[in-house]
Amino acid sequence: MLNILYHYFGSKILHRIEPEIAHAIALCYLRLLNQLVRKKKNITPVLKTKICGMELPSPIGLAAGFDKNSEVFNASLSLGFGFVEVGTITPDPQIGNSKPRLFRLPEEEALINKMGFNNKGMLYVSKTALMPKLGIVGVNIGANAKSINKILDYTIIFEFLAHQFDYVTINVSSPNTQNLRELQKPEMLEKILKNVNAINVSLERQVPIFIKIAPDLSKNNLIEILNVCEENKVSGIIATNTTISPKTLKNPINFEGGLSGKPLFKPSNKILKILAKRKSASTVLVGVGGIFSAADIYEKIRMGASAVQIYSSFVYKGPMHLKKMETDLENLLLVDGYSSVEKAVGVSIG
Numbered sequence: 001m002l003n004i005l006y007h008y009f010g011s012k013i014l015h016r017i018e019p020e021i022a023h024a025i026a027l028c029y030l031r032l033l034n035q036l037v038r039k040k041k042n043i044t045p046v047l048k049t050k051i052c053g054m055e056l057p058s059p060i061g062l063a064a065g066f067d068k069n070s071e072v073f074n075a076s077l078s079l080g081f082g083f084v085e086v087g088t089i090t091p092d093p094q095i096g097n098s099k100p101r102l103f104r105l106p107e108e109e110a111l112i113n114k115m116g117f118n119n120k121g122m123l124y125v126s127k128t129a130l131m132p133k134l135g136i137v138g139v140n141i142g143a144n145a146k147s148i149n150k151i152l153d154y155t156i157i158f159e160f161l162a163h164q165f166d167y168v169t170i171n172v173s174s175p176n177t178q179n180l181r182e183l184q185k186p187e188m189l190e191k192i193l194k195n196v197n198a199i200n201v202s203l204e205r206q207v208p209i210f211i212k213i214a215p216d217l218s219k220n221n222l223i224e225i226l227n228v229c230e231e232n233k234v235s236g237i238i239a240t241n242t243t244i245s246p247k248t249l250k251n252p253i254n255f256e257g258g259l260s261g262k263p264l265f266k267p268s269n270k271i272l273k274i275l276a277k278r279k280s281a282s283t284v285l286v287g288v289g290g291i292f293s294a295a296d297i298y299e300k301i302r303m304g305a306s307a308v309q310i311y312s313s314f315v316y317k318g319p320m321h322l323k324k325m326e327t328d329l330e331n332l333l334l335v336d337g338y339s340s341v342e343k344a345v346g347v348s349i350g
């Protein structure tokens with residue numbers, strides 16, 4: 001019932017309000033729901049899957065950036081997400097870039113954001129994360145904009161938060177923190193990974209580590225990143241973050257920030273395809289970018305993604321659409337004779 005209300009309220013009213021205020025209203029509602037929910041939604045056995053030892057009731061996750069401060073993960077799981085990634089969280093709290101910094105392009109089914117890691121910092125999140133989790137919750141970590149040693153920021157925050165979450169994503173791909181994408185360079189990435197791995201081995205329970213990459217990388221960059229990840233025991237790659245390229249817009253405009261939603265589907269798939277062809281069997285791929293339907297999810301799975309994440313279509317279409325995508329995905333799998341998600345992963349890799 002609450003979901004239906006959210007769906008109609010979301011589609012009819014929230015879309016007429018300034019986007020960041022609409023997001024704040026949605027979070028208020030979800031914070032309330034977060035206190036009330038006691039169990040996650042039951043999802044069909046066909047959609048159950050396992051990645052890096054984590055049992056997911058569904059391969060459809062909520063991408064980073066929606067629940068920046070780890071405040072509504074149980075509400076999100078109760079809406080039907082198979083897993084949730086909170087963050088990006090930085091060591092110190094920061095307000096992010098000046099407003100307005102979130103824009104809708106409804107005719108493109110896209111969003112442009114230049115948020116700049118607005119978040120309440122790791123100390124706050126270490127408290128919100130104490131709430132018992134109803135499912136798999138990962139934490140996406142980043143560096144403070146004013147940090148003079150961005151590599152050290154990842155070490156600090158990993159040490160502080162990793163043990164409270166099921167997995168950690170190292171975000172080196174936000175276009176909204178100056179020079180952050182430079183950390184995708186192999187020598188930089190290697191330093192970050194060596195540091196976090198040294199901490200990870202000392203934890204009582206080692207956490208899977210994912211790297212989230214940009215869609216704006218050349219094939220050579222991508223292969224270099226993949227090699228560094230595989231040499232440094234990264235569990236998986238999340239492909240992709242938002243794009244800085246307006247090229248895939250139907251009506252290209254110049255913008256500052258990162259573009260997500262429909263126009264990102266093709267560029268993020270291009271990245272997924274290159275990775276799927278070259279990766280070793282143990283490296284897991286999570287597909288993100290432009291998912292609006294079960295067919296989009298199925299395409300990413302067939303291309304090699306073991307799980308997917310969504311953001312923009314959740315904003316545009318709400319939780320009822322998530323439910324529809326789950327039902328449709330189950331049908332797509334069954335029609336093609338796949339009794340589980342795992343059986344369809346990578347079947348279209350040429």
Ligand SMILES: Cc1cc2nc3c(=O)[nH]c(=O)nc-3n(C[C@H](O)[C@H](O)[C@H](O)COP(=O)(O)O)c2cc1C
Pocket residue numbers: 063064065066068087088102111112113115117140171174212240241242260261262264288289290291309310311312313
């Ligand atoms: C408003 C907004 C804020 C975001 N914040 C983050 C973030 O903090 N960290 C991150 O890794 N990705 C962030 N993202 C990127 C999403 O996680 C996702 O990679 C991207 O939106 C592509 O997926 P989509 O096309 O389904 O939206 C953000 C996206 C949007 C629209």
